[in-house]
Amino acid sequence: MGKENVPIWDEDFFNVKNSETWKSLSAEIRNSILVSLGQKILQEAYFIECAGMAYAGKMNLAAKNKEEREFYCFVGEEEAKHLRMVESLANFSTSLENIPSFSLLIGEIIQEAQRTSHLLLIQILLEGWGLNYYKTLAKTAKDENVAQTFKNIVKDEIRHHSAGVILFSNHKNGMSDKEVDEFLGYFERISFMVKVGPYSICEEVFRQKKDPTEEELKKFLTEINAVVVTSGKMELLGQLIAKSLPDAVLEKVKAKGYLTAMSLEEMTSALSQSIPGVFALAPNR
Ligand SMILES: [Fe+2]
Ligand SMILES: [Fe+2]
Known part of the structure; x- marks a missing residue:
């Protein structure tokens, strides 16, 4: 096998080793x-x-x-x-x-x-x-x-x-209202990209499946422990800004739910809507 066909990161890195969905692929x-x-x-x-x-x-x-x-x-x-x-x-x-x-x-x-x-x-x-x-x-x-x-x-x-x-x-002198608004607007988008979970691997895996359903996606997310892994990432996001952000702004971030992790159901729904042309094709939608 040529070097370009050897994965640089393996199954352990993507947490898929024990997943039945993963093992069902050739x-x-x-x-x-x-x-x-x-x-x-x-x-x-x-x-x-x-x-x-x-x-x-x-x-x-x-x-x-x-x-x-x-x-x-x-x-x-x-x-x-x-x-x-x-x-x-x-x-x-x-x-x-x-x-x-x-x-x-x-x-x-x-x-x-x-x-x-x-x-x-x-x-x-x-x-x-x-x-x-x-x-x-x-x-x-x-x-x-x-x-x-x-x-x-x-x-x-x-x-x-x-x-x-x-x-x-x-x-x-802290942050002006305009600066706070600008920060919150961008932070919301960063936070969504993290909280939506393991986008790339779901995209790759379900492109291989014929007419995948949201149920199958949910099962896969459970198998790879996606909610727990993603919650850890949300925590890191919070820790990184908490040490610098003025308290009042941090409170706003929390109140808007930007540091709150998604449930399994929310993640399934958000991912199935974000991955273009995969789940939309499923007949049961
Ligand atoms: Fe760099
Ligand atoms: Fe750098």
Whole structure:
């Protein structure tokens, strides 16, 4: 088997090892799904590093003093290095038509949002999120080169994230109503992308099935423990913003349910509506 046909992350990483739904697929299909999911992970990392370069450029221009400007120059250099490192790992599509929706949202925030949202959403939340995610990727990758690459990237991301926390703590006068509204609007969208659960694997698995039903999706989500795993991710999301967000804003986030995990039923329904052209084809809808 050529290297491109060996999955970088295995069944354990996606939690599917004991799933009956998963085991009902042929060994060949299971392998091709794992390979494809691995490529998607690298593809997402690639676009996130691209966004990192844009972020550094934007924050560089908006820097309040020489030290800040220097810092973002270094960040830009590091993100460019990360991009090259990820790029060299494997064959995956870098076509602009294939930008994952998470990276699209990050791009939109970098393009549209103001400085407060930038610090909170990109540098504190997403760099912090990326840090945890990359650590897991490094620990679980079956390819030594991939594992080492993510380990090296993590060393820089730790600094990027902590600098965001320090810079935001200088915002002594809190947040204006406009800043709070902007933050909440973007945070709602980030929160939905996390709380909807394991989108990619459900998409790959159920594309292989003829006329899949929501019942089958629900069974699969139960088998892979999706609610518990996703609740853990929601908790991390909360922890990352809780340490920086003013209490009143954190209360609003909680009250709006942005940190509340979905039940199995809610996740089944949200996922079946989000995956295009799979469940809509099921005859029992
Ligand atoms: Fe990076
Ligand atoms: Fe970074």
